[in-house]
Amino acid sequence: xxxxxxxxxxxxxxxxxxxxxxxxxxxxxxxxxxxxxxxxxxxxxxxxxxxxxxxxxxxxxxxxxxxxxxxxxxxxxxxxxxxxxxxxxxxxxxxxxxxxxxxxxxxxxxxxxxxxxxxxxxxxxxxxxxxxxxxxxxxxxxxxxxxxxxxxxxxxxxxxxxxxxxxxxxxxxxxxxxxxxxxxxxxxxxxxxxxxxxxxxxxxxxxxxxxxxxxxxxxxxxxxxxxxxxxxxxxxxxxxxxxxxxxxxxxxxxxxxxxxxxxxxxxxxxxxxxxxxxxxxxxxxxxxxxxxxxxxxxxxxxxxxxxxxxxxxxxxxxxxxxxxxxxxxxxxxxxxxxxxxxxxxxxxxxxxxxxxxxxxxxxxxxxxxxxxxxxxxxxxxxxxxxxxxxxxxxxxxxxxxxxxxxxxxxxxxxxxxxxxxxxxxxxxxxxxxxxxxxxxxxxxxxxxxxxxxxxxxxxxxxxxxxxxxxxxxxxxxxxxxxxxxxxxxxxxxxxxxxxxxxxxxxxxxxxxxxxxxxxxxxxxxxxxxxxxxxxxxxxxxxxxxxxxxxxxxxxxxxxxxxxxxxxxxxxxxxxxxxxxxxxxxxxxxxxxxxxxxxxxxxxxxxxxxxxxxxxxxxxxxxxxxxxxxxxxxxxxxxxxxxxxxxxxxxxxxxxxxxxxxxxxxxxxxxxxxxxxxxxxxxxxxxxxxxxxxxxxxxxxxxxxxxxxxxxxxxxxxxxxxxxxxx
Amino acid sequence: xxxxxxxxxxxxxxxxxxxxxxxxxxxxxxxxxxxxxxxxxxxxxxxxxxxxxxxxxxxxxxxxxxxxxxxxxxxxxxxxxxxxxxxxxxxxxxxxxxxxxxxxxxxxxxxxxxxxxxxxxxxxxxxxxxxxxxxxxxxxxxxxxxxxxxxxxxxxxxxxxxxxxxxxxx
Numbered sequence: 054x055x056x057x058x059x060x061x062x063x064x065x066x067x068x069x070x071x072x073x074x075x076x077x078x079x080x081x082x083x084x085x086x087x088x089x090x091x092x093x094x095x096x097x098x099x100x101x102x103x104x105x106x107x108x109x110x111x112x113x114x115x116x117x118x119x120x121x122x123x124x125x126x127x128x129x130x131x132x133x134x135x136x137x138x139x140x141x142x143x144x145x146x147x148x149x150x151x152x153x154x155x156x157x158x159x160x161x162x163x164x165x166x167x168x169x170x171x172x173x174x175x176x177x178x179x180x181x182x183x184x185x186x187x188x189x190x191x192x193x194x195x196x197x198x199x200x201x202x203x204x205x206x207x208x209x210x211x212x213x214x215x216x217x218x219x220x221x222x223x224x225x226x227x228x229x230x231x232x233x234x235x236x237x238x239x240x241x242x243x244x245x246x247x248x249x250x251x252x253x254x255x256x257x258x259x260x261x262x263x264x265x266x267x268x269x270x271x272x273x274x275x276x277x278x279x280x281x282x283x284x285x286x287x288x289x290x291x292x293x294x295x296x297x298x299x300x301x302x303x304x305x306x307x308x309x310x311x312x313x314x315x316x317x318x319x320x321x322x323x324x325x326x327x328x329x330x331x332x333x334x335x336x337x338x339x340x341x342x343x344x345x346x347x348x349x350x351x352x353x354x355x356x357x358x359x360x361x362x363x364x365x366x367x368x369x370x371x372x373x374x375x376x377x378x379x380x381x382x383x384x385x386x387x388x389x390x391x392x393x394x395x396x397x398x399x400x401x402x403x404x405x406x407x408x409x410x411x412x413x414x415x416x417x418x419x420x421x422x423x424x425x426x427x428x429x430x431x432x433x434x435x436x437x438x439x440x441x442x443x444x445x446x447x448x449x450x451x452x453x454x455x456x457x458x459x460x461x462x463x464x465x466x467x468x469x470x471x472x473x474x475x476x477x478x479x480x481x482x483x484x485x486x487x488x489x490x491x492x493x494x495x496x497x498x499x500x501x502x503x504x505x506x507x508x509x510x511x512x513x514x515x516x517x518x519x520x521x522x523x524x525x526x527x528x529x530x531x532x533x534x535x536x537x538x539x540x541x542x543x544x545x546x547x548x549x550x551x552x553x554x555x556x557x558x559x560x561x562x563x564x565x566x567x568x569x570x571x572x573x574x575x576x577x578x579x580x581x582x583x584x585x586x587x588x589x590x591x592x593x594x595x596x597x598x599x600x601x602x603x604x605x606x607x608x609x610x611x612x613x614x615x616x617x618x619x620x621x622x623x624x625x626x627x628x629x630x631x632x633x634x635x636x637x638x639x640x641x642x643x644x645x646x647x648x649x650x651x652x653x654x655x656x657x658x659x660x661x662x663x664x665x666x667x668x669x670x671x672x673x674x675x676x677x678x679x680x681x682x683x684x685x686x687x688x689x690x691x692x693x694x695x696x697x698x699x700x701x702x703x704x705x706x707x708x709x710x711x712x713x714x715x716x717x718x719x720x721x722x723x724x725x726x727x728x729x730x731x732x733x734x735x736x737x738x739x740x741x742x743x744x745x746x747x748x749x750x751x752x753x754x755x756x757x758x759x760x761x762x763x764x765x766x767x768x769x770x771x772x773x774x775x776x777x778x779x
Numbered sequence: 780x781x782x783x784x785x786x787x788x789x790x791x792x793x794x795x796x797x798x799x800x801x802x803x804x805x806x807x808x809x810x811x812x813x814x815x816x817x818x819x820x821x822x823x824x825x826x827x828x829x830x831x832x833x834x835x836x837x838x839x840x841x842x843x844x845x846x847x848x849x850x851x852x853x854x855x856x857x858x859x860x861x862x863x864x865x866x867x868x869x870x871x872x873x874x875x876x877x878x879x880x881x882x883x884x885x886x887x888x889x890x891x892x893x894x895x896x897x898x899x900x901x902x903x904x905x906x907x908x909x910x911x912x913x914x915x916x917x918x919x920x921x922x923x924x925x926x927x928x929x930x931x932x933x934x935x936x937x938x939x940x941x942x943x944x945x946x947x948x949x
Contacts, residue, residue, distance in 0.1 A: 392844055634828055679830035725847035726877045727932065728839065731831050737839070737846050745827040745841050757831075 060156070062236060063108050067153050070097040074146055075447040078139060082450065085134040094142070095124050101149065103230055112167040113152050119174055120145055141174045143451075200255050200271060209252050210301070213275040218249075220301035221280060223287075226269035231292040234264030241293065244286050249276025259375065268294075273301070380473065383434055390427050391720035394623060395739045397423050398718070402741040427623065435470035438516045438525075441480045442467045445487060445514065452491045459498055459509035460491055466516035471523050475617055478597055479525065482590035486527040486613050487512065489586045494531030494611050504608065506530070518619075525615040534605040536562035543571065563605045564704075567591045590615075595752045596735055600641070600700070624721060626738065626748065628714035629697070631675040632684065637719055637738055637748045638708075644700055646713055648693045663707060665698065672696065672707040678733070678754040701752050708751065721748060732757050797891040800916075802923055803870065803883040806858040808905055810883075810926045811890065811916070818871045818878070820886055823863060837882050842871065849880035850931060856906040872928050879931060890923075892916060897925060 074097045077090040084090075098120045105113035120142065126132040148170040152162055202210070210220055223245070227237055238261045245251060253273040254261060261270050276283065280298050287296040397419060404412045442464050453460035471479075495501075495510030502508050513528040536559040543549045543565045554562075565571060567587045590613070591601040599617035618624065618641065626637035627646075653663050654672060661672040676683045696707040719738040728734070733754040734747050800811035801820075826838035826849055835854035839846055849869055853860055861884050869880040897914040904912055904924050914925040 388844055681830055722841075722844065722846055724839070725845060725879075727848055727879065728829065728832075728846070731829065733831060737841075739841055744825060745839055745846060747827070747829070747839075 059108065059233065059236060060160075062233070063104055064153060064157055066235075067101055067104065067149075070101050071146060071150055071153065072443045073097050074149075076443060078142055078146065079446040079450050081134065082136070082139045091124065091128050091134075095121065095128050098124065104233070106230070107233060110152070110156065110162055112162050113149060116145055116148060116167060116170060116174075119171055123174060137176075141176070143447075145170055145174055200253055200273065202253060206252050206273075209250075209275065210273075218275050218277050219280075220252075221274050221276065221283065222299045222301055223272045223274055223283065224269060224295075224297040225272070225287060225293060226295040226297075228292045228294045229268065231268070233292070234266070235262065237290060237292050238262055238264055238266075238270070240290050241287060244290065245272065245274055245283070248278045248283055248286065249274045383430075383473070386430055387434065388722075390423070390430050391623065391722065393423055394427065394718070394720045395741075399741045399743070431472070431619075434473050436473050436476050437468050437470050438476060438479075439467040440476055441483065442514065442516075444480075445483070448484065449487060449491060449512065452488060453495075456491065457497060458491065458495050460495055461509050461511045462487075463511060463513045464515075465513065469516040469518055469523060471516075471617075472619065475523075475597060478593060479615075479617075482593045482615070483514070483525065483527065485586035485590045487514070490527055490529040490531065490611065494529035494533075496532050500532075519616075523617050523619060525617075527613045527615075528610065529612075530610040533607045533609050533611055534563045534566060534603075535607050536560075539563060539565050543568070546571065563603055567601070567603060587613075592752065595642075595701075596750055624719060625716060626719040627697070627716050628740075628746065629675065629710040630712040630714060631679065631710055632681050635714065635740065635744065635746045636675070636679075637746050638697065638699070638751060639735075639748065640716060642699050642701075642751050644698045644705065647696050647698060649696050651692045651694060663696070665705075665707075668705065670698065670705050670707045672709060673755060673758065674709045675711075678708070678749075678751075678758050699751050701755055706751075706755060719746075719748070796894075798894050800890045800892060800923070800925070801870070802887040802890050803868070804885045804887060805853050805856075805883060806861055807884075808858065809887065809921055809923045811923050812870065812872065812926055812928055814889060816872055816928045818873045821869050821871060821880075823867050823869055823882070840869070840880060842878075842880075845878055847878040847880065849882055851882045852931070853882075858906060872931070874929065874932055877932055881931065890918070892918075900924075 074094055077093040077097070081087050081090040081094065098117045102114050102117035102121065105111075105117065123138065123141075127134050127138075148167075155162060214220060225241055227234060231237055242251070242258065242262060251258065251272050251274055255271040256266055260266065274283075280300070284296055284298055287293055400419070401416060403409075404416055445464070446462055449460055449462040490512050495512070496504070496506075498508035501510065511530050513526070515524075515526040515528065517524050536557075539562045540554040540557065543562075544551050544554050548565065548568050548571060549557075557565075567590075571588070587603075594601045594615050594617070597617055599615055602614040602616075603611065604614070605611040625640040627640055627643055629636055629638060647665065649663050655662050655664070657669065662669050663672055664670070674683055675681075695710050695713055697710060697713070698705055698707055721736040721738060723729075723736050724734060733750055735750040736748045737745050738748060740746050799814040801814055801817050802809055802811045804810070821842065824840065826840055829836055829839050829848065832848070835851050837849045837851040837854075839848055852858075864884070866885040868883055868886050870883055870886070872879050872881060897916050900909060900912040900915050903909050904915065904922075907924060907926075911927050911930050912924055913927045916923040916925060
């Protein structure tokens, strides 16, 4: 491993610990007596201290050390937690986060920022001075561990001995301050696997690899290497404090008994197996674990993508059951599967065209295999939404505080899994919606009390699966949206006319808040209210092929409902023709296709429209949306034109296309970066013919057209103005 | 990222190495890219129209799963247009994370030259503005323009839209 690899691990882990710290602090602020959270914070700070010291990030180590010092009296219950201290801890956290971010691009830290942060911490802890020293914990020492063998393991051992291999019991102990247990243990296991085979270990190999042990672990190894060589190899690994190798005696037939030879009694038992944080995962059936003063946090590798690894031919060979895979490799795999799906579709087309009956059977099989492969890879790419949810408690807390509001954030369904891409993309819209809820939704406590509500508002963030969709909701019990106010604002801002405003139902009026440039709060605040939040969220959701809904009752609160397809990689698309070019519109966006007669078109306020079941629907030519020339002359002889009725946000629009070719499963390929800037296309796909077809993002195409029309209308005025100026 | 001509002079002159140039034509005018800038040269298959793009963006192509734009520089530099012939090629160039095809009338040859033979341009050559010209090379009676490929990743129409995209999140 290179030092940059260590840094990578350091950063990943540090971020995890910081997220934990953040969440625990938020809990602690609400419930200062929450012992679990204090311990959590203490442990996280301690671990970060150790890690950063090893990496040579001195300021981080110093700061976390100070945090520990300040927290100690609180942990031992000598002093209560003050709000001032919580704030100071938040400041420390922010500083740590800042450093972690700096480290991701730099290799070292400046100490400048340390002083200011330390001062605030120092001030906060002034009041806590004179705390009693922590209680000495009881230390119990285990010097003997017995590992019972299974029948199979016994077989392996006797087989190996018969074939002239040696069997060793190895105890490895890491240095007390070893900050990279995960790395060291990995290196140790790897080294041993090169020299021989691990038959048995305590704790289990995967636990060792994750660093879930106090300071040491036990291994039973079958090898043809001499004891000396093993010892030399292992002691050569840094941060390994002690290696004890004993040969295995035949009478240890049923279990391996490890005895510590040293005379001095260790202060703490290095071979303690640490409890796993997530409950119910591991039950240790041996190893008498006991309490210890220096309870080290287990390094937990959650959050990293893990894939099961297929074991080799010899199942007795110890192989780690998981591997870390870089996400770029997953993306590559996904891309390859997409290529496979495309090839399969082409293949199918040829077979059907040429009526190659004998190929139908193998083709059917191929179809199933690709389907399954696609499913599996999709699953590998899933991540729990917890990944983004974790950031929110802190954000909500800070925001509510700065606006002098009280907000409880409730989160449901953090375990729901979503495609990695969707998760990444969804983070920002959710931030906008939460901000919106805190800023515009939740009232200040006095106002809430007047309304007979709990002074603290509640925001619920929910994730749930519904067949092939995931639904995210942001629900607040704040003041809700006043449809009357919205109508007035929209007219004032020129977004709709007075007549339109009157015609709108309350429900429709509420939806107006998602229009670009809309904000009901008169003074745009720093937080939101620039009219971008809801609009941005809606645009993003729709660009991802999802739908966005708003429900609100005045005085009762507002709910935003975001619904997405589980995967973004392969979707159903409608193929349409426009000036002989083929384009794809995602089927989720389309409600129906209808043929209309040319005379059915009406022009209302310079906008072509038609009426579908009493609803006036604006019509757009696809050519117009794509800035292509509209072919002159009448449409078809029949006078019929094809209209796709699409759902754009909360309203419906009609899109005139030359021809609908049909519906097809399509694999979405992203466009290269230079093309991403051209608005209106969410990607492209390769058709059965091998041609590229662009996937249209109807929503932004229509927005763009409206903007162009607006500019055209005003362009006539601007040059005149400049002329007058001359 | 970009290696300036001066740097080429320095590094190459030291070990007296030659540089290799891929020479191509646009409306009869000869231009060249350094060989390491050209990822590959492909024949023109079907180019798909990209709506809403600047005029000089000829369209998009799919090369082994990557979809990227092809530019017709003749349109950009307002050079006389030439019909596509069997000799028309696409030079695929690549920077860190972007790929681009350049539509050229013909790939003439790969030329080995000494870096010292490259002169600095002082004024626009034909319609090609100075910032696109890395240097000039005279080989007998031929004038070859050493083209600044990096610039094509930053052309007006494309650059502007990329910027506006970045501005959306606000």
